[in-house]
Amino acid sequence: xxxxxxxxxxxxxxxxxxxxxxxxxxxxxxxxxxxxxxxxxxxxxxxxxxxxxxxxxxxxxxxxxxxxxxxxxxxxxxxxxxxxxxxxxxxxxxxxxxxxxxxxxxxxxxxxxxxxxxxxxxxxxxxxxxxxxxxxxxxxxxxxxxxxxxxxxxxxxxxxxxxxxxxxxxxxxxxxxxxxxxxxxxxxxxxxxxxxxxxxxxxxxxxxxxxxxxxxxxxxxxxxxxxxxxxxxxxxxxxxxxxxxxxxxxxxxxxxxxxxxxxxxxxxxxxxxxxxxxxxxxxxxxxxxxxxxxxxxxxxxxxxxxxxxxxxxxxxxxxxxxxxxxxxxxxxxxxxxxxxxxxxxxxxxxxxxxxxxxxxxxxxxxxxxxxxxxxxxxxxxxxxxxxxxxxxxxxxxxxxxxxxxxxxxxxxxxxxxxxxxxxxxxxxxxxxxxxxxxxxxxxxxxxxxxxxxxxxxxxxxxxxxxxxxxxxxxxxxxxxxxxxxxxxxxxxxxxxxxxxxxxxxxxxxxxxxxxxxxxxxxxxxxxxxxxxxxxxxxxxxxxxxxxxxxxxxxxxxxxxxxxxxxxxxxxxxxxxxxxxxxxxxxxxxxxxxxxxxxxxxxxxxxxxxxxxxxxxxxxxxxxxxxxxxxxxxxxxxxxxxxxxxxxxxxxxxxxxxxxxxxxxxxxxxxxxxxxxxxxxxxxxxxxxxxxxxxxxxxxxxxxxxxxxxxxxxxxxxxxxxxxxxxxxxxxxxxxxxxxxxxxxxxxxxxxxxxxxxxxxxxxxxxxxxxxxxxxxxxxxxxxxxxxxxxxxxxxxxxxxxxxxxxxxxxxxxxxxxxxxxxxxxxxxxxxxxxxxxxxxxxxxxxxxxxxxxxxxxxxxxxxxxxxxxxxxxxxxxxx
Amino acid sequence: xxxxxxxxxxxxxxxxxxxxxxxxxxxxxxxxxxxxxxxxxxxxxxxxxxxxxxxxxxxxxxxxxxxxxxxxxxxxxxxxxxxxxxxxxxxxxxxxxxxxxxxxxxxxxxxxxxxx
Numbered sequence: 003x004x005x006x007x008x009x010x011x012x013x014x015x016x017x018x019x020x021x022x023x024x025x026x027x028x029x030x031x032x033x034x035x036x037x038x039x040x041x042x043x044x045x046x047x048x049x050x051x052x053x054x055x056x057x058x059x060x061x062x063x064x065x066x067x068x069x070x071x072x073x074x075x076x077x078x079x080x081x082x083x084x085x086x087x088x089x090x091x092x093x094x095x096x097x098x099x100x101x102x103x104x105x106x107x108x109x110x111x112x113x114x115x116x117x118x119x120x121x122x123x124x125x126x127x128x129x130x131x132x133x134x135x136x137x138x139x140x141x142x143x144x145x146x147x148x149x150x151x152x153x154x155x156x157x158x159x160x161x162x163x164x165x166x167x168x169x170x171x172x173x174x175x176x177x178x179x180x181x182x183x184x185x186x187x188x189x190x191x192x193x194x195x196x197x198x199x200x201x202x203x204x205x206x207x208x209x210x211x212x213x214x215x216x217x218x219x220x221x222x223x224x225x226x227x228x229x230x231x232x233x234x235x236x237x238x239x240x241x242x243x244x245x246x247x248x249x250x251x252x253x254x255x256x257x258x259x260x261x262x263x264x265x266x267x268x269x270x271x272x273x274x275x276x277x278x279x280x281x282x283x284x285x286x287x288x289x290x291x292x293x294x295x296x297x298x299x300x301x302x303x304x305x306x307x308x309x310x311x312x313x314x315x316x317x318x319x320x321x322x323x324x325x326x327x328x329x330x331x332x333x334x335x336x337x338x339x340x341x342x343x344x345x346x347x348x349x350x351x352x353x354x355x356x357x358x359x360x361x362x363x364x365x366x367x368x369x370x371x372x373x374x375x376x377x378x379x380x381x382x383x384x385x386x387x388x389x390x391x392x393x394x395x396x397x398x399x400x401x402x403x404x405x406x407x408x409x410x411x412x413x414x415x416x417x418x419x420x421x422x423x424x425x426x427x428x429x430x431x432x433x434x435x436x437x438x439x440x441x442x443x444x445x446x447x448x449x450x451x452x453x454x455x456x457x458x459x460x461x462x463x464x465x466x467x468x469x470x471x472x473x474x475x476x477x478x479x480x481x482x483x484x485x486x487x488x489x490x491x492x493x494x495x496x497x498x499x500x501x502x503x504x505x506x507x508x509x510x511x512x513x514x515x516x517x518x519x520x521x522x523x524x525x526x527x528x529x530x531x532x533x534x535x536x537x538x539x540x541x542x543x544x545x546x547x548x549x550x551x552x553x554x555x556x557x558x559x560x561x562x563x564x565x566x567x568x569x570x571x572x573x574x575x576x577x578x579x580x581x582x583x584x585x586x587x588x589x590x591x592x593x594x595x596x597x598x599x600x601x602x603x604x605x606x607x608x609x610x611x612x613x614x615x616x617x618x619x620x621x622x623x624x625x626x627x628x629x630x631x632x633x634x635x636x637x638x639x640x641x642x643x644x645x646x647x648x649x650x651x652x653x654x655x656x657x658x659x660x661x662x663x664x665x666x667x668x669x670x671x672x673x674x675x676x677x678x679x680x681x682x683x684x685x686x687x688x689x690x691x692x693x694x695x696x697x698x699x700x701x702x703x704x705x706x707x708x709x710x711x712x713x714x715x716x717x718x719x720x721x722x723x724x725x726x727x728x729x730x731x732x733x734x735x736x737x738x739x740x741x742x743x744x745x746x747x748x749x750x751x752x753x754x755x756x757x758x759x760x761x762x763x764x765x766x767x768x769x770x771x772x773x774x775x776x777x778x779x780x781x782x783x784x785x786x787x788x789x790x791x792x793x794x795x796x797x798x799x800x801x802x803x804x805x806x807x808x809x810x811x812x813x814x815x816x817x818x819x820x821x822x823x824x825x826x827x828x829x830x831x832x833x834x835x836x837x838x839x840x841x842x843x844x845x846x847x848x849x850x851x852x853x854x855x856x857x858x859x860x861x862x863x864x865x866x867x868x869x870x871x872x873x874x875x876x877x878x879x880x881x
Numbered sequence: 882x883x884x885x886x887x888x889x890x891x892x893x894x895x896x897x898x899x900x901x902x903x904x905x906x907x908x909x910x911x912x913x914x915x916x917x918x919x920x921x922x923x924x925x926x927x928x929x930x931x932x933x934x935x936x937x938x939x940x941x942x943x944x945x946x947x948x949x950x951x952x953x954x955x956x957x958x959x960x961x962x963x964x965x966x967x968x969x970x971x972x973x974x975x976x977x978x979x980x981x982x983x984x985x986x987x988x989x990x991x992x993x994x995x996x997x
Contacts, residue, residue: 018941
């Protein structure tokens, strides 16, 4: 058997036919010569030769690859039968396309974001070690590192080839120059060997050297590709030129490749950390704000390397027993670290699409079962004529695989559209730029498609009892008993479908509710018509506390005077803007806490008018006054949570003193003069203890202006920016956002996840409804004559209706029960994505049960009503 | 499927023999199917009557194995006919099969007690 012969067999057949024809002609000629008459000559020739057809068939068979031939025939047959029922086919293809499309999209995202290796050199050897206190609250928490500890780690570690330090929280001012406005951009502070540790080289210019990365060195800066293009128009001569960061000169030494984004997607430039940060920060073992990236030596394992660091950290703790020093190290691969925040949501979405696909599959299986039931006689006749069971099953399989493939192709088209949309909408997802369909995804689509086709086909094909040919042939359509097994199968499929839908709806409901409670979270301050904007005074020009406090005071006075501004205040970090730094403290009047225990509070600095302006209630004591500034500013205001934490016995905190519990920190005591209401530092996080210093102490350089207006607060952005420019033309303003926008930005992913899951759940709901409707309509047509008899015997229309209704609702309810149970089990997996909602939220479960019941009833009522309207005479006459 | 399998079994011996006879016929020159059949019948003094139906599958098989090649030409009474020609490998195959046939013939002769 060979392939060539298989493909040219038609030509060969024609050839051999002609050859034999010539042979016969010759023989006839010979016979004629022998003196036979024409008819006899012909007869003898044919007799002698035998059947030419037989020869041709044998030869044809010889050069045929049976499996391919059969497959081809099945395929043609399947396509023909499917085009004969276009409604059914379109439906099935659409259902498959939705399922496969959604899955492909999510798989592409999961693969690109979570699974694909990072584009660095040997990325599997890159590890991110963290310090921690020894007790992990959640396994997926991120930690931070103190630069002092990092220095010790680097000295002692034997398993790491390189270790680099980074910091992601810094923004720098770029001065106005060359006709450009000043702006504030996120910057990455990195040790000089960060890029070489990652294995990345600048595309332009040179890498940092250890000489750049020390105090007193000349400032050097590396630009990101996009920043270079945007701000400097891709001008190559920028390398070697000077730009001003925070009013200090920095030499541009290079440009990184366009795909390079570290540590954040938004990072615009990098500058050496030991040069930028003061030594008191880069040598402290208590100041935790850094990330470490380390490259394992060849052959070293992560566990071994981390345990070395752990030992070092324990030694550091032994020598510095202060409460701010950590005593353990954990870590994970760089990839796991980068995608930490997206893992659960993405896998949840993938699971949801998996459910949708399964439902789609079951639906198609259901449609096929219905069809095969309708074609039972055909099947029976064919097996009576010698068609093997396997052959009939194979035909059904081919049919469903053809459906699945058409669905797969449409699904792929859907997916590529969805991916383009997703890349556009979710630019905040790390590695979003790498999301694309590649051959692995294609392989995934093909596999999924095949599996879907085979599963759907197999369910219907194996469900059909092909061994009772005679019964089927004899069976009149009046008795429906033989189809009992088949309709049981369909009802089972339906129940599973409804169950899966219920699980999806529960997930969607919980996420939606959690999103709503996120959006309506009480931040603890005024929310409507509040505008925020950030600015930072460059140390180079505002080096003394006096300069800073003078600037802030002047600024807020002018802003308050602007027409339309109802109230305005200054605070270092606005509610919802994030953690923004914390400090360990001790109450001077209390005995020292036991070793290992400490009090921790988020730090803020605010101007005297801030609390009133932002409607943060003053619970006790008073706000700052204008004289509490500079050396007279040793006062503090606590929030309510801090009072509860620091004074658990209900003492009056007013008049007590707090001291910073950090070695080398300011040793003066701060007197508590007031208590204010809690504000949230991040929308989805619990309220934490917080303490406010007077902003006019002049310690902080960065500040957020918050202003409130009666309406259209956005219109005030420009006047305020003009006011700032009138004070200092070089000062850029960043993050001009209303409070609502801050909440919107931080709840974007919650919104996105819940909306997507809701969309999937709705698709599932529609599919389940269609499935129910289909099954019941089919049952009604099947039982038309039975219903006719019942009615002729006196059954009431209402009875018929409720009987049919129960037929559809019973599997729906069974499925619902299944789904509620399954939902209760699975919601625990998305516990971490929920906010303000318990996983077993009763109202969500009840709402899902009601919705599903209503939809199921709606889907069932039409066929049931139709059954009850049957005219008994008509129904009986049908046969 | 079933049928063709059993047919193969029955025709195995015969097939090999037919192949050899066809190859032998072609030693004398190119010929088309009808001639081959006629020559075999005549040379065997009409003892071996070629079942003409099996002649063509055999010819195709030989061609597939590369023992004969074929071309279309005009027959003696000017009909279009497909001619077959022995190839070099076909010649070798014929020699091998002839040897084998002689051995089998001698062996059977010995068993039947015939003098050599």
